[in-house]
Amino acid sequence: MIIIAEKINGSIPSVGKAIEAGDADFIRNLAKVQSEAGADFIDVCASVEVSRELETLKWMIDIVQEATDTPIAVDSPSAETCAKAIDFCKRPGLVNSVSMEGNKIATVFPKIARTDWQCAALLCDDTGIPRSAEKRLEVLEALMQKAKEYNIDPSRLHIDPLVEMLATSDDGVNMIIEVMKEIRRRYPTLHVTGAASNISFNLPARKIVNQAFVVLAMNAGLDSVILDPLNRDLRGLIYATEALLGRDEMCIEFIQAFRRGVFGTQPQAPAKK
Amino acid sequence: MIIIAEKINGSIPSVGKAIEAGDADFIRNLAKVQSEAGADFIDVCASVEVSRELETLKWMIDIVQEATDTPIAVDSPSAETCAKAIDFCKRPGLVNSVSMEGNKIATVFPKIARTDWQCAALLCDDTGIPRSAEKRLEVLEALMQKAKEYNIDPSRLHIDPLVEMLATSDDGVNMIIEVMKEIRRRYPTLHVTGAASNISFNLPARKIVNQAFVVLAMNAGLDSVILDPLNRDLRGLIYATEALLGRDEMCIEFIQAFRRGVFGTQPQAPAKK
Numbered sequence: 001m002i003i004i005a006e007k008i009n010g011s012i013p014s015v016g017k018a019i020e021a022g023d024a025d026f027i028r029n030l031a032k033v034q035s036e037a038g039a040d041f042i043d044v045c046a047s048v049e050v051s052r053e054l055e056t057l058k059w060m061i062d063i064v065q066e067a068t069d070t071p072i073a074v075d076s077p078s079a080e081t082c083a084k085a086i087d088f089c090k091r092p093g094l095v096n097s098v099s100m101e102g103n104k105i106a107t108v109f110p111k112i113a114r115t116d117w118q119c120a121a122l123l124c125d126d127t128g129i130p131r132s133a134e135k136r137l138e139v140l141e142a143l144m145q146k147a148k149e150y151n152i153d154p155s156r157l158h159i160d161p162l163v164e165m166l167a168t169s170d171d172g173v174n175m176i177i178e179v180m181k182e183i184r185r186r187y188p189t190l191h192v193t194g195a196a197s198n199i200s201f202n203l204p205a206r207k208i209v210n211q212a213f214v215v216l217a218m219n220a221g222l223d224s225v226i227l228d229p230l231n232r233d234l235r236g237l238i239y240a241t242e243a244l245l246g247r248d249e250m251c252i253e254f255i256q257a258f259r260r261g262v263f264g265t266q267p268q269a270p271a272k273k
Numbered sequence: 274m275i276i277i278a279e280k281i282n283g284s285i286p287s288v289g290k291a292i293e294a295g296d297a298d299f300i301r302n303l304a305k306v307q308s309e310a311g312a313d314f315i316d317v318c319a320s321v322e323v324s325r326e327l328e329t330l331k332w333m334i335d336i337v338q339e340a341t342d343t344p345i346a347v348d349s350p351s352a353e354t355c356a357k358a359i360d361f362c363k364r365p366g367l368v369n370s371v372s373m374e375g376n377k378i379a380t381v382f383p384k385i386a387r388t389d390w391q392c393a394a395l396l397c398d399d400t401g402i403p404r405s406a407e408k409r410l411e412v413l414e415a416l417m418q419k420a421k422e423y424n425i426d427p428s429r430l431h432i433d434p435l436v437e438m439l440a441t442s443d444d445g446v447n448m449i450i451e452v453m454k455e456i457r458r459r460y461p462t463l464h465v466t467g468a469a470s471n472i473s474f475n476l477p478a479r480k481i482v483n484q485a486f487v488v489l490a491m492n493a494g495l496d497s498v499i500l501d502p503l504n505r506d507l508r509g510l511i512y513a514t515e516a517l518l519g520r521d522e523m524c525i526e527f528i529q530a531f532r533r534g535v536f537g538t539q540p541q542a543p544a545k546k
Contacts, residue, residue: 172519199517203524205509205537212513215488236478240485244472246445251476264478 005039010047045075092116100125184221193224236263278312283320318348365389373398457494466497509536
């Protein structure tokens with residue numbers, strides 16, 4: 001499972017505060033602990049006003065790169081900003097994310113065309129988020145056509161079929177699971193990713209819904225996910241699912257991750273009064 | 274999901290001690306809390322020497338029936354003992370479990386033939402536990418033939434395809450999932466059950482492996498399970514999975530179970546020093 005670590009995002013209140021205060025230590029520590037927990041990419045999102053987004057991103061990326069060698073996932077609502085932020089990065093990372101909306105692909109794909117950069121792509125276009133599996137797969141094909149034009153190999157793409165909230169769905173996750181399976185069938189080397197926590201929006205005990213969803217989605221092809229790598233329960237469940245799906249012979253990776261303390265019971269710090 | 278509550282079993286040390294001490298209160302309380310937690314059947318297994326198994330079972334069953342109206346799952350390695358224990362029960366319950374071994378079916382099926390009793394059945398025979406999905410399904414067909422002879426409707430049977438341990442498997446849970454899907458396909462009204470915790474034998478962090486397995490197995494057709502209904506994490510995950518699989522419109526049952534406190538964060542008792 002490819003882990004895109006989500007904790008360095010200015011929309012998280014503690015991170016937003018650290019950005020305002022210029023608290024480099026706070027950002028540095030988040031980079032370190034997520035890297036040590038096994039992140040494959042460290043997502044960096046400023047979530048500040050547009051006028052100072054790029055300089056803020058540069059400041060954050062510099063700090064993260066000083067703290068760890070884990071590649072960066074540059075993250076901004078603006079494809080232009082992502083394309084520019086690539087230049088701040090010492091090593092190839094991931095652009096999070098493009099779609100068939102506006103000129104996003106035309107901005108990002110030429111920039112990463114002759115590089116080792118990877119890219120997350122959402123299955124939506126200028127008409128919005130398609131309602132049916134069929135329509136999402138039409139967007140997929142249009143997107144893959146673009147990737148071909150720029151000679152970007154499927155193995156460099158992480159397709160997000162757009163996980164929506166369960167609370168208002170008619171048939172559970174059926175449609176999204178169908179899309180995931182079909183992506184996997186059509187392009188075996190593509191990565192299937194998703195913002196798993198969208199599923200539980202507006203529900204209680206969200207953590208539990210996210211956990212069950214990740215297991216079902218992995219069964220359908222999910223092999224990349226944006227999450228908090230310090231969430232031990234979810235990490236453990238992912239290792240267990242890999243083993244159950246026959247992707248971890250004799251459970252060796254599961255057992256090793258347990259021994260490294262990635263999940264499971266560990267000596268706890270004394271409870272605070 | 275049909276929950277067969279597993280806590281009243283003499284092989285659990287605290288229960289074994291209560292049986293030896295004739296501690297009816299201990300058994301009564303286990304029946305009550307499991308029933309209140311939503312058990313559909315309360316498994317009762319003596320795990321004492323054969324010479325006093327039947328009288329012990331009667332003592333236990335009487336206590337449970339005094340404490341709750343939840344039906345009993347009579348549980349013994351001996352089909353004869355199960356068949357006799359049925360007579361102690363006030364209302365139809367479940368026989369746990371028969372198989373194509375020896376005269377088990379010939380002992381239990383005629384006893385429950387004209388009743389509302391249900392029965393769990395394992396896919397093994399006198400040659401042992403079949404190694405392949407194909408062979409297990411052959412045992413299934415032989416078993417269903419027997420059920421037909423005794424006019425026992427598939428909806429009264431819980432088929433346990435025999436979950437084995439993941440730690441020594443070659444291909445994860447692939448084979449058992451295949452068997453579950455095929456049972457469901459051939460006999461849509463059959464219940465598919467399993468001793469889920471077998472999967473994690475010899476692994477660390479067993480709870481996590483069991484959780485991931487239950488989600489995958491539910492996706493393949495599991496709709497009945499022997500478990501500890503007081504395990505809040507697993508109960509929550511089961512409710513979440515039902516919703517994700519489209520079996521809980523608008524997540525109403527999930528939300529109601531959360532409100533009843535079946536799972537999720539609740540006010541905790543102060544930690545012990």
